[in-house]
Amino acid sequence: MTAQHSHPAPAGGSLGRARIIQPVWLRISHWLNALAVILMVLSGWRIYDASPVFKGFMIPPGITLGGWLGGALQWHFAAMWLLFFNGLFYLVMNVVTGRFARKLFPVSPRAILGDLRLALTGRLSHNDLSHYNAVQRFAYLFAIVDIAVLVLSGLVIWKSVQFPLLRELMGGYDTARVVHFVAMALLVGFVVVHVAMVALVPRSLLTMIRGR
16 A cells, blocks of 8 residues: 655755654565564465365466475464564564654544545645555554464464363364465565555565665
8 A cells, every 4th residue: 555645745855865764674574574474375266276165266377376285384383483583573672762653643543444445536646655545554563463363363273172161263274274374465465566556556565675
């Protein structure tokens, strides 16, 4: 998501001395999270094919990772630890630095609908890449919650006996598999829309690489 509200440019300084918008720790953790998610999704699709949740629905092998169930599980668990530790670092740093409070709040249904209407009619400004509009705020909060659901449902699938309460909260092992698959599909949808928005505003990609 990259559409932005219009805000005045910072006073003083030239474009060559543009202020830092994305700090180094955020950029590194962002790209590591992206890598972990991609690896987990592709290997997860291969694991899914070994025992489909929805009968008759299979993921084309050519877009999966691992080659076989054992290989896919190895990729999945390796990426899982990367996502867990890097994601934890990402969350802690965002909270400690106050970035969450500044960037993602406040947000309201009315603001989301208003900005969505502006975006769909091509009237939402892209001028200030340091500011998140209401649609972006909602999307990023949704992605964080969705990843949390993925982690919790994944724990039920991986260690069902060790987490009986969590398994019951998920509605049982089989239901947890459905929840895991749906949460994965929603995350893939978020990534697709996110990449599409970045393509519309290429400056946002440069900002996430250079920070400025």
